[in-house]
Amino acid sequence: MKYKSTRGGVSDLNFTDAFLMGLATDGGLIVPQTIPNVDLDNLRDLDYNNLAFEIFRLFIDDIPYNDLRTLIGKSYSTFDTQEVTPVVKKNGLFILELFHGPTFAFKDVALQFLGNLFEYVLKKRNTYVNVLGATSGDTGSAAIYGLKGKENINIFILHPHNKVSKVQELQMTTVEDVNVYNLAIEGTFDDCQAIVKSIFNDLKFKEKYHLAAVNSINWARILAQIVYYFYAYFKSGVDKAYFSVPTGNFGDIFAGYMAKRMGLPIEKLILATNSNDILYRFVNYGDYSTGKVVKTLSPSMDIQVASNFERYLYYLSDENSIRVKELMDEFTRTKKLKFEGDLLKKVQLDFESYRAGVEDTLATIKRFYEETGYIVDPHTAAGVFAAIKAGYRDVICLSTAHPAKFPDAIMDAIGAYPEKPRAISELEDKNKRMWVLGNSVDEVKKFIEKKLQKG
Numbered sequence: 229m230k231y232k233s234t235r236g237g238v239s240d241l242n243f244t245d246a247f248l249m250g251l252a253t254d255g256g257l258i259v260p261q262t263i264p265n266v267d268l269d270n271l272r273d274l275d276y277n278n279l280a281f282e283i284f285r286l287f288i289d290d291i292p293y294n295d296l297r298t299l300i301g302k303s304y305s306t307f308d309t310q311e312v313t314p315v316v317k318k319n320g321l322f323i324l325e326l327f328h329g330p331t332f333a334f335k336d337v338a339l340q341f342l343g344n345l346f347e348y349v350l351k352k353r354n355t356y357v358n359v360l361g362a363t364s365g366d367t368g369s370a371a372i373y374g375l376k377g378k379e380n381i382n383i384f385i386l387h388p389h390n391k392v393s394k395v396q397e398l399q400m401t402t403v404e405d406v407n408v409y410n411l412a413i414e415g416t417f418d419d420c421q422a423i424v425k426s427i428f429n430d431l432k433f434k435e436k437y438h439l440a441a442v443n444s445i446n447w448a449r450i451l452a453q454i455v456y457y458f459y460a461y462f463k464s465g466v467d468k469a470y471f472s473v474p475t476g477n478f479g480d481i482f483a484g485y486m487a488k489r490m491g492l493p494i495e496k497l498i499l500a501t502n503s504n505d506i507l508y509r510f511v512n513y514g515d516y517s518t519g520k521v522v523k524t525l526s527p528s529m530d531i532q533v534a535s536n537f538e539r540y541l542y543y544l545s546d547e548n549s550i551r552v553k554e555l556m557d558e559f560t561r562t563k564k565l566k567f568e569g570d571l572l573k574k575v576q577l578d579f580e581s582y583r584a585g586v587e588d589t590l591a592t593i594k595r596f597y598e599e600t601g602y603i604v605d606p607h608t609a610a611g612v613f614a615a616i617k618a619g620y621r622d623v624i625c626l627s628t629a630h631p632a633k634f635p636d637a638i639m640d641a642i643g644a645y646p647e648k649p650r651a652i653s654e655l656e657d658k659n660k661r662m663w664v665l666g667n668s669v670d671e672v673k674k675f676i677e678k679k680l681q682k683g
């Protein structure tokens with residue numbers, strides 16, 4: 229399999245080069261040059277690791293199969309269940325539990341694998357990387373847990389200062405390994421993401437410091453997330469699938485879109501947002517225009533500029549890179565895009581979307597708990613809210629995080645705190661380490677330079 233950029237300036241990369249490049253050097257996002265088709269019957273009865281292997285090998289042909297199997301096995305051995313992403317049925321909905329990894333969020337599914345993949349590739353190539361990423365709460369800790377203490381890797385993670393949950397902040401900032409740098413930026417997640425992209429687009433700086441990406445701009449993230457759509461489909465036993473996906477950066481739901489393009493019978497992807505509703509407006513009205521980021525109960529979704537939107541735009545434009553570049557340039561200039569007519573109808577064939585405000589989120593957590601005894605976190609609640617609104621039978625809701633990451637929201641909803649896994653309760657007594665920086669590309673660059681020169 230070869231890879232290219234959505235903007236047409238990069239092509240014919242093998243998987244490992246695409247993985248190390250992260251953001252394409254022309255500013256676009258990397259996609260596979262063809263989308264492979266799967267035979268569902270060959271995958272149906274596989275356990276998680278074997279399923280992951282069968283899907284990965286369709287996209288990776290420059291890593292020996294034995295090594296790939298070892299990487300997969302190592303990555304998912306840190307999960308608290310061999311199922312990796314179990315599916316449970318509650319009140320007519322399937323809940324795909326994606327929070328069984330070390331940081332209790334769906335990001336672990338990809339980032340445990342990416343951590344091991346970086347280690348493997350760097351050793352093979354006898355080189356090093358400095359990972360740079362942005363987080364609205366979950367990617368950061370998952371990336372840090374995937375990479376902490378690993379040789380030949382430093383990791384710099386930007387998060388919006390005081391805008392992630394307390395547990396999310398503790399998970400990131402209590403890691404004491406010397407290769408981990410937490411930068412709390414005086415701004416929003418969109419500011420953090422813009423800083424990261426601007427630094428990646430400074431190709432001299434990127435090359436000089438061997439920068440690499442862990443956000444879903446990295447194709448390997450999407451690849452790892454495709455697997456659980458297949459797994460959930462087989463486990464649920466449904467004929468045609470409806471997935472409801474809490475959505476911020478569009479990476480998770482885009483993985484579902486790819487699974488559909490590979491032949492998974494997905495009837496509809498239900499896109500759930502919180503009040504940061506740019507994607508809700510896009511799907512319903514063709515209005516992709518940024519608004520102000522507002523703080524909600526589901527901080528990981530407090531995003532207005534969705535990174536992976538560009539990958540979808542590429543497929544929506546029938547893989548026309550020139551058109552994608554024009555649209556992305558227009559978006560950079562005006563902060564808005566408009567979609568109408570047949571193009572919007574095409575979007576609505578793939579997706580439908582609902583927006584859960586704060587009251588909807590709290591009411592959904594409460595009602596679901598009262599009816600099932602099961603506590604969903606505020607992000608999952610947005611997905612459950614959307615699934616109920618959509619009204620289809622047997623929707624598979626992606627449960628993207630453990631409720632203990634958001635105890636205050638749960639207390640507000642049901643009047644009690646969720647049970648805390650030990651790994652979370654232990655965080656409070658640990659030392660914290662982070663650096664507060666202004667919302668400035670230069671400040672972040674200077675910080676990276678200073679730390680790397682010292683090292």
Ligand SMILES: N[C@@H](CCOP(=O)(O)O)C(=O)O
Pocket residue numbers: 362363364365366367368442443444445476477479480528529535
């Ligand atoms: N919701 C994310 C934001 C970053 O998204 P990513 O999927 O591109 O890493 C978070 O929790 O950090």
